[in-house]
Amino acid sequence: MGTQDTLLSIGNHFNVSRTTVMNIVNRLLYFTLRLKKMYIKFPKTERDFEYVAEGFKKYPGVAGAIDGTHIFVTVKKEQQDSYIDRYRRHSINLMVICDASKMLTYAFVGFPGSAHDSRVFQNSLLYQEIEQHGPNSIFLDDQKYHIIGDSAFPLKTWLMTPYKGNNLTVSQKYHNYCLSAERVVVEHTIGTIKGRWRRLQYINTYHICKSIEIATAACVLHNFCLLNNDIWAEQAVHDRWDVNNGDTEPFAGRIKRDRIKNMLHQQHQQHDMLQY
Numbered sequence: 355m356g357t358q359d360t361l362l363s364i365g366n367h368f369n370v371s372r373t374t375v376m377n378i379v380n381r382l383l384y385f386t387l388r389l390k391k392m393y394i395k396f397p398k399t400e401r402d403f404e405y406v407a408e409g410f411k412k413y414p415g416v417a418g419a420i421d422g423t424h425i426f427v428t429v430k431k432e433q434q435d436s437y438i439d440r441y442r443r444h445s446i447n448l449m450v451i452c453d454a455s456k457m458l459t460y461a462f463v464g465f466p467g468s469a470h471d472s473r474v475f476q477n478s479l480l481y482q483e484i485e486q487h488g489p490n491s492i493f494l495d496d497q498k499y500h501i502i503g504d505s506a507f508p509l510k511t512w513l514m515t516p517y518k519g520n521n522l523t524v525s526q527k528y529h530n531y532c533l534s535a536e537r538v539v540v541e542h543t544i545g546t547i548k549g550r551w552r553r554l555q556y557i558n559t560y561h562i563c564k565s566i567e568i569a570t571a572a573c574v575l576h577n578f579c580l581l582n583n584d585i586w587a588e589q590a591v592h593d594r595w596d597v598n599n600g601d602t603e604p605f606a607g608r609i610k611r612d613r614i615k616n617m618l619h620q621q622h623q624q625h626d627m628l629q630y
Contacts, residue, residue, distance in 0.1 A: 355551050386571040393577040394402045396459045412532040419540035420503040422449040427565040439467030447474045456543040461573040464566040471506040480486025502537050509607035525619035545589030549575050
């Protein structure tokens, strides 16, 4: 998981057969994946949401930061067209949500790299749960809590994104600054995962299901290491998703974002007056 070595080279290093290495890897994946729900958990209670929100100092009510990345994989010939991404390589998508300490609270892996970012998000179990049962089924109160993302994601009452355009007001620019300052943690988290588990930089297996298992296991192991104070400082380059999804922003989402913008602007003005 931490190297780009092949099964054959690992077997040669430990003087065991390639089949033995494969069996050990499969056992590791099997037991690690069984721990996913234990180690990757979205906030459930009001206390959980308050704890996560306290970690984000510049933006109120944040229940996590969301972003996605591509995992380059080997694909069977008959599937290759579906998995060609904008880099002209074959990949699957990894979409994650994390808190301010880089702990993953959600991971969605496996959608073809050719899919648009908004389509990947809309096919995630989190999005579908909210669409079917309403945002409060996940966020308790979507007027109080939300996740934050960049412009690749649609604005919702439970998902705050930056204002778009070049002619933004001072308060809108400050809102975008505060949101960006908090959202950057998810980029660092993805960079850390790819830096530590270098297998994710290219998964050389012809079975997409196996690639999904490996990427998911890396997310579980990432949280396991953080919980055991095993910190990894080195980061890989994080390829950002597209920054414009072209979606029409819903009225309810704009109202909530404007309310947060005005609150942030007022706090900023009060701080400047106190400094003066």
